[in-house]
Amino acid sequence: MKISRIILLAGVALAAASTNAYAGCGIEKGSVRILSNDFPALHAVVDKASECAEGAVTVTKNQTKEHESLAVPGLSANPPEFTSHIVANSSIQPLLNGDLIRPLDDYVAKYGEGLQKTQLITIDGKVMAVAFMANAQHLFYRADILEKAGVQPPKTYEEMLEAAKLIKEKGLMDHPLGGTYKAGWNLGEEFVNMYIGMGGEFFKEGSAEPAINNEKGVATLEMLKSLSTHMNPDFLTFDSNALQAEFEAGKTAMAVFWGSRYGAVTDAEGSTPEIAGAIKIAGAPTVGGGSIPATTLWWDGFTVAKNASDEDAEATFRALAHGTSSDMANANVDKAVWLIGGYTPGPNGEGVLASASAGAKPYPMVPYMGLLHNALGAEVVDFMSGKEDAAQALADAEAAYVTAAKEKGFIK
Numbered sequence: 001m002k003i004s005r006i007i008l009l010a011g012v013a014l015a016a017a018s019t020n021a022y023a024g025c026g027i028e029k030g031s032v033r034i035l036s037n038d039f040p041a042l043h044a045v046v047d048k049a050s051e052c053a054e055g056a057v058t059v060t061k062n063q064t065k066e067h068e069s070l071a072v073p074g075l076s077a078n079p080p081e082f083t084s085h086i087v088a089n090s091s092i093q094p095l096l097n098g099d100l101i102r103p104l105d106d107y108v109a110k111y112g113e114g115l116q117k118t119q120l121i122t123i124d125g126k127v128m129a130v131a132f133m134a135n136a137q138h139l140f141y142r143a144d145i146l147e148k149a150g151v152q153p154p155k156t157y158e159e160m161l162e163a164a165k166l167i168k169e170k171g172l173m174d175h176p177l178g179g180t181y182k183a184g185w186n187l188g189e190e191f192v193n194m195y196i197g198m199g200g201e202f203f204k205e206g207s208a209e210p211a212i213n214n215e216k217g218v219a220t221l222e223m224l225k226s227l228s229t230h231m232n233p234d235f236l237t238f239d240s241n242a243l244q245a246e247f248e249a250g251k252t253a254m255a256v257f258w259g260s261r262y263g264a265v266t267d268a269e270g271s272t273p274e275i276a277g278a279i280k281i282a283g284a285p286t287v288g289g290g291s292i293p294a295t296t297l298w299w300d301g302f303t304v305a306k307n308a309s310d311e312d313a314e315a316t317f318r319a320l321a322h323g324t325s326s327d328m329a330n331a332n333v334d335k336a337v338w339l340i341g342g343y344t345p346g347p348n349g350e351g352v353l354a355s356a357s358a359g360a361k362p363y364p365m366v367p368y369m370g371l372l373h374n375a376l377g378a379e380v381v382d383f384m385s386g387k388e389d390a391a392q393a394l395a396d397a398e399a400a401y402v403t404a405a406k407e408k409g410f411i412k
Contacts (some may be wrong), residue, residue: 033312
């Protein structure tokens with residue numbers, strides 16, 4: 001399976017140089033049924049696509065954190081429950097493995113005149129998704145708190161730990177660090193980011209055999225644990241919504257957080273102008289003497305269900321093309337770094353672009369990465385909560401992954 005990668009930094013530059021305007025939906029009939037994750041940037045896309053609901057065209061949506069568990073059964077039905085799943089690097093793989101999404105080349109040729117080449121996710125020579133935004137976790141910090149502590153924005157995780165200690169010693173905050181360490185997918189993503197920053201490889205070369213139980217894996221867990229000692233004691237329950245609330249409440253000074261949350265964190269809604277105005281961003285830190293940021297680059301894009309009728313499939317592509325227009329992007333500059341023609345990047349893109357230009361790697365797009373990610377998110381909890389050592393937690397994660405990979409046929 002050959003996958004064409006988006007060059008995120010180039011994609012943003014190209015987007016600003018051309019246009020992606022759609023004169024209107026122009027759809028005569030069809031049922032558009034969208035499944036997606038639940039965060040502000042995707043709300044903007046789906047709300048814009050919903051403008052196409054008129055006459056014989058219907059648009060329905062299910063935007064939920066549980067979208068990945070609903071996607072395969074929802075798209076496997078015939079007709080499918082959903083005509084599109086909005087995916088990211090990781091969540092497209094189960095749809096490809098199950099042959100649940102259709103090639104989009106004909107729709108791109110007919111209705112995609114404004115799409116950038118960098119938006120087209122091409123697999124084995126066929127366009128299988130259209131990317132519309134780039135994302136990455138990078139540094140968010142309270143400039144006023146760091147100034148009072150007498151420290152500069154950290155460029156490494158080691159500097160972040162030192163800054164957190166000074167903030168606590170000066171009595172500025174009890175828990176100066178934040179993180180999306182919720183047991184499960186979020187904690188697994190924290191490991192993935194940190195392990196990549198450590199220079200680790202997830203699998204033995206040329207195989208699906210895991211390769212995380214090593215010195216770099218142990219160092220990754222030890223750094224995550226060190227950071228957690230400066231976080232809210234309930235850190236294993238913190239997802240993006242919880243961390244956003246901590247920033248808004250003025251309880252967090254620094255966190256490596258999703259770029260797509262910039263607008264929500266800095267709009268003062270649920271916060272105060274003083275707190276929101278003091279939140280700044282920078283590229284993701286490095287770790288362990290490494291030279292690349294300890295983060296992963298992501299794209300989000302839309303697919304079209306294979307089992308959808310041709311009428312519904314065409315309506316779905318056209319509605320989502322409308323939803324990802326330059327009008328939508330420029331009306332929601334603070335919600336994402338858009339990979340859309342005619343979009344003018346705002347300050348929210350600085351952290352993602354800084355991480356990309358410093359060499360941040362894309363999230364691994366191999367079919368079995370999701371299984372390892374899930375195993376990590378479940379099995380390293382015991383280490384983070386002090387119930388077992390790092391080597392045992394990594395051994396447990398590898399064992400859980402191997403069991404799942406054998407069930408799926410990735411390991412014989």
